[in-house]
Amino acid sequence: MAVSNVRPSAPAGEEMCPYRLVLEHVTSRWGVLVLIHLLDRPHRFSELRRAIGRVSEKMLTQTLQTLERDGLVHRDAKPVIPPRVDYSLTGLGREAAEQVSALAGWTQERMDQVERARAAYDEAREPDSRAS
Amino acid sequence: MAVSNVRPSAPAGEEMCPYRLVLEHVTSRWGVLVLIHLLDRPHRFSELRRAIGRVSEKMLTQTLQTLERDGLVHRDAKPVIPPRVDYSLTGLGREAAEQVSALAGWTQERMDQVERARAAYDEAREPDSRAS
DNA sequence: CAGCATCCAATTTGATACTG
DNA sequence: CAGTATCAAATTGGATGCTG
Numbered sequence: 001m002a003v004s005n006v007r008p009s010a011p012a013g014e015e016m017c018p019y020r021l022v023l024e025h026v027t028s029r030w031g032v033l034v035l036i037h038l039l040d041r042p043h044r045f046s047e048l049r050r051a052i053g054r055v056s057e058k059m060l061t062q063t064l065q066t067l068e069r070d071g072l073v074h075r076d077a078k079p080v081i082p083p084r085v086d087y088s089l090t091g092l093g094r095e096a097a098e099q100v101s102a103l104a105g106w107t108q109e110r111m112d113q114v115e116r117a118r119a120a121y122d123e124a125r126e127p128d129s130r131a132s
Numbered sequence: 133m134a135v136s137n138v139r140p141s142a143p144a145g146e147e148m149c150p151y152r153l154v155l156e157h158v159t160s161r162w163g164v165l166v167l168i169h170l171l172d173r174p175h176r177f178s179e180l181r182r183a184i185g186r187v188s189e190k191m192l193t194q195t196l197q198t199l200e201r202d203g204l205v206h207r208d209a210k211p212v213i214p215p216r217v218d219y220s221l222t223g224l225g226r227e228a229a230e231q232v233s234a235l236a237g238w239t240q241e242r243m244d245q246v247e248r249a250r251a252a253y254d255e256a257r258e259p260d261s262r263a264s
Numbered sequence: 265c266a267g268c269a270t271c272c273a274a275t276t277t278g279a280t281a282c283t284g
Numbered sequence: 285c286a287g288t289a290t291c292a293a294a295t296t297g298g299a300t301g302c303t304g
Contacts, residue, residue, distance in 0.1 A: 016186075018247070019240045026239065027159035045266055054148075056298045061267060071249025082265045083304075092245055099235045106231060107158065108151045113224055115150070117203025177286055188278040193287060214285045215284080 025070055026096050030055055030063040035089070035097035036104055038073065042088035072096055157202055158228050162187055162195040167221070167229035168236055170205065174220035204228055 025031050033052045037043060043051060049060055064087060067073040072093030076086045089097055107114075157163050165184045169175060175183060181192055196219060199205040204225030208218045221229055239246075 019236070019243050022243065022246050023164065023236055023239045024161060026235070027164060029156060032155065032159060057267070058269095058299090059297060069250050069253040070246045071253075072246075077266085081304080083267085085266060092242060092249070095238065095242075096235075099231070099238060103158070103228075103231045103235065104151070104155055106227065107155045110224060110227070111151050111154065114154050114202050114204075117224070118201050121201040121203075189287075190279090190289095191277065194277095209286085213284085215287085217286060 022070055025066050026072070026100060028063065030059055031067060032100050032104065034060070034063055034067060034087075035072070035093065035100050038087060038089045039094065039097040039101050042076075042086050045085050045087070048087065067093065154202055157198050158204070158232060160195065162191055163199060164232050164236065166192070166195055166199060166219075167204070167225065167232050170219060170221045171226065171229040171233050174218050177217050177219070180219065199225065 026035065030052070033055075034048060037048060037051045045057075045060070045064075048064075049055060049057060052060070064073060064075070068075050071090055074088045074090050074093075076088070078084045078086075158167065162184070165187075166180060169180060169183045177189075177192070177196075180196075181187060181189060184192070196205060196207070200207050203222055206220045206222050206225070208220070210216045210218075
């Protein structure tokens with residue numbers, strides 16, 4: 001039944017540059033997080049789940065499958081009982097993950113600038129302060 | 133009424149590292165495209181709409197407002213009739229846009245690798261070919 | 265433990281109509 | 285043209301229950 005998109009609203013039936021699709025997989029909410037965590041080290045399914053926090057297993061599975069299909073993530077299922085599956089980055093995936101990780105890092109570094117901007121933005125339209 | 137999230141499912145009420153939120157704005161479907169196009173040059177509202185293609189004006193507006201609030205996009209509304217509004221990147225926005233753009237570029241360059249990976253992935257589970 | 269399938273609620277998205 | 289408000293449709297996301 002072919003898992004396909006990780007992020008919403010692919011207007012079903014509409015065409016779209018294929019690269020935008022991959023970009024969306026990579027930048028998808030969970031895709032970003034998965035890549036970042038795998039950049040650190042390989043993770044088992046449940047490790048990833050815990051590391052990311054608040055991901056339904058459904059979404060994590062879907063994200064992993066999409067990234068695997070795109071050749072960014074490697075899935076290593078050991079035929080043991082109980083099952084053990086390790087996920088890691090492929091060479092391609094590492095390249096993507098590094099960029100995504102850099103972007104995430106940048107975001108964290110700039111957070112205070114962003115918050116200042118927000119404060120200014122919000123204040124500018126809530127003419128509710130300066131009484132009298 | 134406070135415009136806030138550009139990408140779905142912020143489980144309403146649940147807390148989340150603030151930086152992840154900004155990251156999501158930046159990597160959101162339309163956020164990515166807006167940043168990339170503005171990196172090229174400032175655009176008017178409708179120019180952006182056409183440049184991106186298939187964006188409802190509602191989504192574009194929302195995305196722009198979110199990015200503006202985060203201090204990434206600058207909105208310059210000229211008080212003329214008919215209205216003319218130019219959107220451009222702020223210094224902060226340019227930094228973000230450059231990284232996003234790099235990621236997009238990378239994606240395009242690697243598309244064939246991705247497609248090969250997909251082909252392999254798909255073939256591996258559609259034991260429907262090799263008849264005999 | 266991993267992960268698939270289904271049902272269902274919560275959200276997002278896009279069309280449309282309307283204002284300045 | 286730019287932007288807002290509203291409404292219906294389409295998707296996501298998550299909870300469950302069930303395999304191996």
